[in-house]
Amino acid sequence: MKTIFINRKEGYSADVKIKEGWEVVNAPRPVPGQIAWQSTFRHGIYYAAGSREQFGKAWDSLDAWPCQLISNEEIIEQAREYCKKFNKTLETCRVPIEEIAKMMKLPYLAD
Numbered sequence: 001m002k003t004i005f006i007n008r009k010e011g012y013s014a015d016v017k018i019k020e021g022w023e024v025v026n027a028p029r030p031v032p033g034q035i036a037w038q039s040t041f042r043h044g045i046y047y048a049a050g051s052r053e054q055f056g057k058a059w060d061s062l063d064a065w066p067c068q069l070i071s072n073e074e075i076i077e078q079a080r081e082y083c084k085k086f087n088k089t090l091e092t093c094r095v096p097i098e099e100i101a102k103m104m105k106l107p108y109l110a111d
Helices: 051-060 072-084 098-101
Strands: 004-007 023-027 036-040 046-050 065-070
Touching: 023 051, 046 051, 072 098
Parallel strands: 004 065
Antiparallel strands: 023 046, 023 065, 036 046
């Protein structure tokens, strides 16, 4: 199971309100939740949000992957750490942040 990162600028969906404590999942088939919707294809087009305690077994059996919002700032920080593995800084890596993020499978959105 992989975590699906979604840029905070994009969010889960314009008309979806996620309550505190709920988890969001994405799957290739419809999944149950307190709320469910269809949106951008990632691991599938089906999304749901709710309590893992209540829906976790169903999500696991339906191959739903957890989703997590991430900001450009967090992506840049992770890219800095990635470059350190090659004894480089983000600046000396000479690869645009968009490309580094793409290699890391992170959803950087240019301003």
